[in-house]
Amino acid sequence: MTRITQRDVAKVLGVSVMTVSNAFNRPDQLSSELRGRVLDRAKKMGYSGPDAIARHLRSGKTNTYAVVFEENLSYAFSDPFSVAWLTAFAEVMQQHRASIMILSARAAEPESLAAIQDAAVDGVAGLCGDQPAMARARARGLPTVYCSMGETPDMSGDYVVIDDYAAGHEIGSHLRRLGHRHIVLIHEAVYPGQSVWTEQPLEVFARGLENYRDGFYPTLHRIRGIVDGLGDAKVSVVVTEVNSRVAGHTAGALVLDRKDRPTAVVAVSDVLALGVMDACAQRGLVPGVDISVAGFDDVPEAVTAGLTTIRQPVRDKGRIAAELLLDPERPERRITLPHELIVRSSTRPVA
Amino acid sequence: MTRITQRDVAKVLGVSVMTVSNAFNRPDQLSSELRGRVLDRAKKMGYSGPDAIARHLRSGKTNTYAVVFEENLSYAFSDPFSVAWLTAFAEVMQQHRASIMILSARAAEPESLAAIQDAAVDGVAGLCGDQPAMARARARGLPTVYCSMGETPDMSGDYVVIDDYAAGHEIGSHLRRLGHRHIVLIHEAVYPGQSVWTEQPLEVFARGLENYRDGFYPTLHRIRGIVDGLGDAKVSVVVTEVNSRVAGHTAGALVLDRKDRPTAVVAVSDVLALGVMDACAQRGLVPGVDISVAGFDDVPEAVTAGLTTIRQPVRDKGRIAAELLLDPERPERRITLPHELIVRSSTRPVA
DNA sequence: TTGTATGCGTTATCAA
DNA sequence: TTGATAACGCATACAA
Numbered sequence: 001m002t003r004i005t006q007r008d009v010a011k012v013l014g015v016s017v018m019t020v021s022n023a024f025n026r027p028d029q030l031s032s033e034l035r036g037r038v039l040d041r042a043k044k045m046g047y048s049g050p051d052a053i054a055r056h057l058r059s060g061k062t063n064t065y066a067v068v069f070e071e072n073l074s075y076a077f078s079d080p081f082s083v084a085w086l087t088a089f090a091e092v093m094q095q096h097r098a099s100i101m102i103l104s105a106r107a108a109e110p111e112s113l114a115a116i117q118d119a120a121v122d123g124v125a126g127l128c129g130d131q132p133a134m135a136r137a138r139a140r141g142l143p144t145v146y147c148s149m150g151e152t153p154d155m156s157g158d159y160v161v162i163d164d165y166a167a168g169h170e171i172g173s174h175l176r177r178l179g180h181r182h183i184v185l186i187h188e189a190v191y192p193g194q195s196v197w198t199e200q201p202l203e204v205f206a207r208g209l210e211n212y213r214d215g216f217y218p219t220l221h222r223i224r225g226i227v228d229g230l231g232d233a234k235v236s237v238v239v240t241e242v243n244s245r246v247a248g249h250t251a252g253a254l255v256l257d258r259k260d261r262p263t264a265v266v267a268v269s270d271v272l273a274l275g276v277m278d279a280c281a282q283r284g285l286v287p288g289v290d291i292s293v294a295g296f297d298d299v300p301e302a303v304t305a306g307l308t309t310i311r312q313p314v315r316d317k318g319r320i321a322a323e324l325l326l327d328p329e330r331p332e333r334r335i336t337l338p339h340e341l342i343v344r345s346s347t348r349p350v351a
Numbered sequence: 352m353t354r355i356t357q358r359d360v361a362k363v364l365g366v367s368v369m370t371v372s373n374a375f376n377r378p379d380q381l382s383s384e385l386r387g388r389v390l391d392r393a394k395k396m397g398y399s400g401p402d403a404i405a406r407h408l409r410s411g412k413t414n415t416y417a418v419v420f421e422e423n424l425s426y427a428f429s430d431p432f433s434v435a436w437l438t439a440f441a442e443v444m445q446q447h448r449a450s451i452m453i454l455s456a457r458a459a460e461p462e463s464l465a466a467i468q469d470a471a472v473d474g475v476a477g478l479c480g481d482q483p484a485m486a487r488a489r490a491r492g493l494p495t496v497y498c499s500m501g502e503t504p505d506m507s508g509d510y511v512v513i514d515d516y517a518a519g520h521e522i523g524s525h526l527r528r529l530g531h532r533h534i535v536l537i538h539e540a541v542y543p544g545q546s547v548w549t550e551q552p553l554e555v556f557a558r559g560l561e562n563y564r565d566g567f568y569p570t571l572h573r574i575r576g577i578v579d580g581l582g583d584a585k586v587s588v589v590v591t592e593v594n595s596r597v598a599g600h601t602a603g604a605l606v607l608d609r610k611d612r613p614t615a616v617v618a619v620s621d622v623l624a625l626g627v628m629d630a631c632a633q634r635g636l637v638p639g640v641d642i643s644v645a646g647f648d649d650v651p652e653a654v655t656a657g658l659t660t661i662r663q664p665v666r667d668k669g670r671i672a673a674e675l676l677l678d679p680e681r682p683e684r685r686i687t688l689p690h691e692l693i694v695r696s697s698t699r700p701v702a
Numbered sequence: 703t704t705g706t707a708t709g710c711g712t713t714a715t716c717a718a
Numbered sequence: 719t720t721g722a723t724a725a726c727g728c729a730t731a732c733a734a
Contacts, residue, residue, distance in 0.1 A: 003492065005711055016721045021713060030719065048490040052471045053413065054711035056404045057726050062471060064452065073441035073451075077434050090424035094455055099466055100424075101415065101452045104445055115450055120403045120413060120471050139399035141354065356727055367705045372729060381703065405727035408710050 004047045013041055024050055056120060064099040065325050066121040066137075070128040070218075071242075073104050079243065079271065080299040081314055085127050085147065088318030096326050105133035108192045116140075123325035128218060143328060145321045148218040158333040160320045164221040165228075167310045170341045171294050172229020174308070175264050179350035180292060181233045185226065186251045186267040186276065188243040190217050196239045197254060202227065205237040219268045222296065226266055236262075240272065248275020249282075256283055256291070263292060263350045270295035270302045270309055277305055277346065287346040294347055306345035313337050355398045364392055375401055407471060415450040416676050417470050419477040419484045421569075422593075424455050427478075430594065430622060431650040432665055436478050436498065439669030447677055456484035459543045467491075474676035479569060494679065496672045499569040509684040511671045515572040516579075518661045521692045522645050523580020525659070526615050530701035531643060532584045536577065537602045537618040537627065539594040541568050547590045548605060553578065556588040570619045573647065577617055587613075591623065599626020600633075607634055607642070614643060614701045621646035621653045621660055628656055628697065638697040645698055657696035664688050 006020040013020075015038070022029040023038035030038075042048075056062045067089065069076040076082050093100050101121055105112045116124070116136045124137040126146040134144045134157050144157040175183065187205070189196055191212035209217055227235055238254055240247035248271060255265055256279055267273035273295030280287050287293045288306070295302060298311035316337055324330050357371040364371075366389070373380040374389035381389075393399075407413045418440065420427040427433050444451050452472055456463045467475070467487045475488040477497040485495045485508050495508040500515045526534065538556070540547055542563035560568055578586055589605055591598035599622060606616055607630055618624035624646030628638050638644045639657070646653060649662035667688055675681055 003711090006713095007711080017711090018713075018721060019719090021711095022720090025713080034719085046490075048487070048492075049468050050713090051711055052469050053404065053407045053411075054726095055469070055713080056471055057408045057710090057728095058712045058714085060404075060726075062404065063469065064471070073445055074438045077428065077438050077441070083428050083434075087425045087428050090428070090453070094424055097462075097466070099452055099454060099470060101450055102441070103450060111448075115448070117400050118403050118406070118414065119450060120407055120415070136399070139397075141399075354727090358727080368727090369706085369729075370704065372727095373704090376729080385703085401729090402727055405710095406729080408712090408726085409728045409730085411710075 004045055006047070006050070009038065009042045009045055009047050012045065013038060021050070053120075062120045062122055063097070064101055064121045065093060065322070066101045066103050066116075066119050066124045068103045068105050068116070068124055068126040068128060068133045068137075070106060070126075070131065070133075071104065072106075073102060075242070075244075076102065076104070076127075080301065081269070081271075081297050082127055084299070084314040085318040088315040089125065089322045090318075092319050092322035092326070096322075098326065103133075105131075107131055107133075125321045125325055143325055145324045147317045147321055158324055160317050160324070160335045160337065162312045162337050162339040164219070165225040167296070167312070167339045167341075168222040168225020168227075169229040170225075170339075171266060171296070171308075171310060172226040172231075174229075174341060174343065175266065175292065175294065175347065176229060176231050176233065178264075178292065178347060180230075180262075180264040181350075182262045183230060183233050183235050183264045183266060184255050184262045185223070185235055185237045186240060186248060186255075186265060186272045187219065187223070187237055188240050188247070188268070188272070190239070194239060196241050197250065199236050199238050199254065199258070202235045202237055205239065222268055243269055243271060245271045245275040245278065248272035249278045250275070252276030252279030253282075256280065256285065261291065264294070264347070265291065266294045268296055270297040270299045270307060273307055273309070273346075274299075274301055274305055277307065288348045292347040292350075298342055302342075302344075308344045308347040309342050311340045311342050313339075355396055357398070357401070360389065360393045360396055360398050363396065364389060372401070404471075413471045413473055414448070415452055415472045416444060416673070417452045417454050417467075417472040417475045417488075419454045419456050419467070419475055419479060419488075421457060421477075421479040421482065421484075422455065423457075424453060426593070426595075427453065427455070431652065432620070432622075432648050433478055435650070435665040436669040439666040440476065440673045441669075443670050443673035443677070447673075449677065454484075456482075458482055458484075476672045476676055494676055496675045498668045498672050500572050509675055511668050511675070511686045511688065513663045513688050513690040515570070516576040518647070518663070518690045518692075519573040519576025519578075520580040521576075521690075522617060522647070522659075522661060523577040523582075525580075525692060525694065526617065526643065526645065526698065527580060527582050527584065529615075529643065529698060531581075531613075531615040532701075533613045534581060534584050534586050534615045534617060535606050535613045536574070536586055536588045537591060537599060537606075537616060537623045538570065538574070538588055539591050539598070539619070539623070541590070545590060547592050548601065550587050550589050550605065550609070553586045553588055556590065573619055594620055594622060596622045596626040596629065599623035600629045601626070603627030603630030604633075607631065607636065612642065615645070615698070616642065617645045619647055621648040621650045621658060624658055624660070624697075625650075625652055625656055628658065639699045643698040643701075649693055653693075653695075659695045659698040660693050662691045662693050664690075 010017045123143040238251045295309040361368045374386045474494040589602045646660040
């Protein structure tokens with residue numbers, strides 16, 4: 001019950017292997033009569049066409065591109081920002097008849113890097129910063145594109161990002177202009193084992209980042225921008241386990257139930273901010289009236305929720321990332337897309 | 352600027368290719384001193400480990416599994432049922448350190464079958480019926496599992512499904528018991544070019560199915576069950592362009608704005624049913640009071656919406672599909688999982 | 703512990 | 719129009 005190959009078909013028909021190969025790939029290279037016989041015979045023998053892997057080895061191409069997430073794949077399929085990016089990426093790939101492979105490479109588990117090494121792909125895109133997985137892909141000689149910030153010191157891959165510092169700064173300045181001087185920043189955990197669900201001074205949070213991630217993290221510039229934009233405000237941080245609406249809710253509860261409640265909450269993502277708004281609703285508090293809430297991304301739900309946020313062109317990020325991978329000759333390989341501060345009802349001047 | 356291989360490294364070090372290979376794959380086969388030298392040298396030369404494709408050809412395995420959708424990939428990532436299935440599937444694959452490839456093979460475009468032929472994978476799962484893509488994969492000798500119904504006449508692949516006829520029958524009987532005798536069924540388009548957004552007799556819809564899909568479609572048994580369960584009720588069909596909430600909304604508008612409004616609407620999926628409920632809300636109609644609405648799947652949103660539906664174990668479908676692919680020895684390969692009628696507030700006795 | 707020969711299935715190249 | 723040969727990069731089987 002061994003596998004049938006072109007050789008088998010060729011032998012039975014008394015023709016050369018090349019003839020069989022050509023019958024499948026280059027109809028113009030044989031008489032259509034012979035071609036018909038080959039195809040016919042092949043079918044009868046249960047040979048269904050050239051083997052994909054062998055063909056890949058021969059050609060050096062797979063026509064497949066990997067998408068790497070820093071999170072579990074369940075996150076990749078449920079986070080609205082991630083889904084929007086992935087959809088746009090997939091659409092371009094589909095148009096070009098290219099396939100996509102979905103990989104998870106958590107910085108926390110080095111073994112997961114093996115997936116990158118073993119992926120038969122022509123390029124790698126990451127909805128993440130320029131982390132080890134990307135570097136590994138480049139070491140293999142594969143083109144890479146990443147779409148979040150967080151450049152490592154030796155950054156060298158292509159990217160499609162926004163100016164996260166400037167964007168953060170706009171959010172910060174916005175709140176500052178509204179008179180907010182007492183702010184809590186909501187952020188997902190930055191390293192495994194980090195203490196979560198407690199409010200801590202900004203300096204403590206920053207120190208952890210420095211110690212455990214060499215000071216680099218995808219949201220680094222974003223945070224810096226926010227803090228700088230806020231100017232002399234008092235900023236503390238609540239760290240959540242993950243980046244999700246539920247986590248934002250829990251964090252929000254923590255902040256809202258304090259006696260010394262801040263006048264504004266900024267989250268590094270809309271999903272976290274929406275969770276905070278959920279916590280507000282649960283307590284009968286109205287965002288923009290009782291407390292200001294700001295997010296980041298402008299996911300669809302932010303519109304109906306009236307969330308002030310930074311709109312970033314997610315779909316463009318995904319689309320362009322795909323285009324860069326597909327066209328090795330594309331000129332500009334380090335692209336910064338525009339963002340926009342969207343002021344909605346969730347932020348108001350401090351009373 | 353040609354690619355570096357084990358041969359190059361071996362040559363430089365004056366050792367055999369096998370030694371280099373072993374240095375990477377079987378540390379026990381050489382002295383750790385030599386191994387160190389090899390790895391070191393390899394790194395310096397820019398060789399980052401065995402080539403994935405060559406290794407795949409050699410071993411005959413890729414450790415990658417394909418997921419095939421009958422729809423565009425944007426659908427795969429946005430439909431809640433699809434996302435839940437995919438998440439469960441991906442979780443199992445991730446646990447086993449296997450990778451997943453996402454493919455779209457629309458029955459309407461035969462060219463898309465090429466993707467199946469060219470995919471370097473060890474197996475194929477489909478969140479779809481047993482359609483051409485699955486058959487193609489089997490022709491290649493790959494194991495397949497499909498998770499929707501709609502068996503073709505020559506069905507032969509493994510599957511994980513629910514008893515759609517029985518499930519449909521329960522929904523139908525439920526409405527019948529409530530006294531509904533005038534029902535509209537909402538269904539997505541079954542073949543390209545089908546006339547949509549018009550209400551048509553069940554017979555007309557059925558005839559189209561017969562003509563254009565040889566009478567087979569993933570929801571076939573489901574529809575039959577519903578119709579049989581409804582007994583002597585008058586059933587007509589509204590066909591939507593796609594399976595989405597927005598499409599359901601449009602269809603709902605159509606049904607609700609008729610002078611001769613039915614007493615109940617059944618959709619073949621929750622997303623369509625939720626869309627109908629949106630249309631109700633827009634008109635100030637209360638589901639369960641002014642009109643009954645039933646769905647299928649029990650997606651998360653159905654709970655808060657109070658939608659009567661059939662709960663099917665999506666996550667189990669995804670999980671088991673993955674397990675079947677990963678373990679070629681697994682005994683039971685044609686699995687029917689239990690379903691459950693969930694009665695909520697959207698269905699009530701006819702006034 | 704290390705090396706040699708061989709083949710995985712295909713296709714480009716060149717010759718007939 | 720068709721066929722023989724080689725090579726893609728690696729790892730199994732076996733020999734040294």
